[in-house]
Amino acid sequence: MLESARAFFAGDYAPHGYCLLWQPELIWTHVVSDALIAASYFSIPIALVTFVRKRPDVEFGKMFWLFALFILSCGLTHVMGIWNLWHGDYAAEATIKAITAIASVPTAILLWPLLPRALAIPSPSMLQKKNDELAAALAERDSALEQLRGEVAQRERAEAALVQANKMEAVGQLTGGIAHDFNNLLQAISGNLELIQMAPDNRDKVVRWAGNAAQATERGARLTGQLLTFSRRQRLEATAVDVGGLLHDMSDFLRNSVGPTIELDVEIAPGLGAVRSDATQLELAILNLAINSRDAMPQGGRLLVQAATDAPDRIAVRIVDEGVGMTPEVVERALEPFFTTKGPGRGTGLGLSMAYGVARAAGGDLRIDSEPGKGTTVTLYLPREEIIRSAAGTGREKSPRDGPARLTDILLVDDDREVRQTIADMLRKQGHQVTEAENGPQALLELERWSPSLLLLDFAMPGMNGAQVAATALEMRPDVKLLFLTGYSDSEAIDRAVDGRVRILKKPVSAGALAAAIDALID
Numbered sequence: 001m002l003e004s005a006r007a008f009f010a011g012d013y014a015p016h017g018y019c020l021l022w023q024p025e026l027i028w029t030h031v032v033s034d035a036l037i038a039a040s041y042f043s044i045p046i047a048l049v050t051f052v053r054k055r056p057d058v059e060f061g062k063m064f065w066l067f068a069l070f071i072l073s074c075g076l077t078h079v080m081g082i083w084n085l086w087h088g089d090y091a092a093e094a095t096i097k098a099i100t101a102i103a104s105v106p107t108a109i110l111l112w113p114l115l116p117r118a119l120a121i122p123s124p125s126m127l128q129k130k131n132d133e134l135a136a137a138l139a140e141r142d143s144a145l146e147q148l149r150g151e152v153a154q155r156e157r158a159e160a161a162l163v164q165a166n167k168m169e170a171v172g173q174l175t176g177g178i179a180h181d182f183n184n185l186l187q188a189i190s191g192n193l194e195l196i197q198m199a200p201d202n203r204d205k206v207v208r209w210a211g212n213a214a215q216a217t218e219r220g221a222r223l224t225g226q227l228l229t230f231s232r233r234q235r236l237e238a239t240a241v242d243v244g245g246l247l248h249d250m251s252d253f254l255r256n257s258v259g260p261t262i263e264l265d266v267e268i269a270p271g272l273g274a275v276r277s278d279a280t281q282l283e284l285a286i287l288n289l290a291i292n293s294r295d296a297m298p299q300g301g302r303l304l305v306q307a308a309t310d311a312p313d314r315i316a317v318r319i320v321d322e323g324v325g326m327t328p329e330v331v332e333r334a335l336e337p338f339f340t341t342k343g344p345g346r347g348t349g350l351g352l353s354m355a356y357g358v359a360r361a362a363g364g365d366l367r368i369d370s371e372p373g374k375g376t377t378v379t380l381y382l383p384r385e386e387i388i389r390s391a392a393g394t395g396r397e398k399s400p401r402d403g404p405a406r407l408t409d410i411l412l413v414d415d416d417r418e419v420r421q422t423i424a425d426m427l428r429k430q431g432h433q434v435t436e437a438e439n440g441p442q443a444l445l446e447l448e449r450w451s452p453s454l455l456l457l458d459f460a461m462p463g464m465n466g467a468q469v470a471a472t473a474l475e476m477r478p479d480v481k482l483l484f485l486t487g488y489s490d491s492e493a494i495d496r497a498v499d500g501r502v503r504i505l506k507k508p509v510s511a512g513a514l515a516a517a518i519d520a521l522i523d
């Protein structure tokens, strides 16, 4: 190097001395310029490669590498330019030029087709604009959704109103049947009471007659329970329901409902166990399905209601008829609320959808198998659950003879004199102190004078209703316990009125249930 430098300044440099007019300044200019260009050409590919390696998302990454190679070889040609001022290594220079050509031609060719694609890459400002458009579209969609929600809510309100109307219609249909049943029950009760009046001294017989009358009352209570389900929106009370027992208890009622032209068989497999459902609603679902079958067999026929174990953890309740059956189109829509093929005033279109709702609420499902002319099988699949022991009725309901755990001062408010006296007698028999009031204002007068431990309240009373009495009573005597007795199923209204802080007993109430409720409250 030193050698070359000396030659360079001495003027006897070769081989370019001649071409460069033996002027050191020209050679100097070439060397420095080539060196600077080469240095720049070497730095640019490093920058390019670093860029594509750090940004793998960048499009045309390969192009960057090709470009880097091209610039690198350009740099090398300039290095060769310096080298050859002294060495004349033209073969090496040619090789490097050839490599540069090989790198440059594809780079140049490839660049053109890429141009439109490169132009199509959105700029940050274009991206921002697209983003804004998207945000606007989203906002629009949100407001549309909001509107849709409003419409859905409106539709739900309309549907609820329609359900209510349809229920009222169904009450009309049921009333005839129930009135008939009720007259029979009243006959049984009044007949037995008359027998007691005629022979009050025959102890054994009196006990039997009283038992008969009490049994008839129980059946009456079940019937009114069914009626009330139609007339009001009843609170769903999921408990362990013994399916076999339920079907057994309702089979007479089913028979009455489908009428004498239909031969009803009820088959209950032994040891079915319980499901988690609302007993009244489940009964109503089965009743609805049986009535559908009756409607499908206008000339009469056979109807089978069957409860069996379907899988170890599942009970299947099947309602099988040999009626007109359904086309696939009807099967498809049958579960829709308000879908009916029956004439106006005949069908509500709610039977199957209600039954489906009950099955779903119990964690199960409903299935329809039907063909036109071949009859229909509707199956309720209900997951089994362990029977809750207390629900079987042992222990919880005390017989009146057991007496209360603790004697209590009770203020009893009921506007119906007979009901009030009967209940007061029951309570006194259980050893409680009972004071009677026949309406709200009278009860509040009593409360001013003394503090009972328990206020037993009828709900529906003229003037002040039970909830209003309760609210004032709690202000006067915050410690008083409350127990409602109501003949209505609309316990929700009571809950709303008094915050669900109280217990509610449904009339008719047995002495045992009354004692159990009071025990639970006082303990």
Ligand code: ADP
Residues within 6 Å of the ligand: 288, 292, 293, 296, 321, 323, 324, 325, 326, 330, 334, 335, 339, 340, 341, 342, 346, 347, 348, 349, 350, 351, 352, 353, 375, 376
């Ligand atoms: P509704 O009985 O008031 O019409 P449902 O929801 O109970 O309403 O039934 C809907 C429709 O499904 C009925 O109108 C009827 O066409 C059809 N359907 C239901 N059960 C049966 C059945 N057992 N046999 C034939 N068709 C039935």
Ligand code: MG
Residues within 6 Å of the ligand: 288, 291, 292, 348, 349, 350, 351, 352
């Ligand atoms: Mg129906």
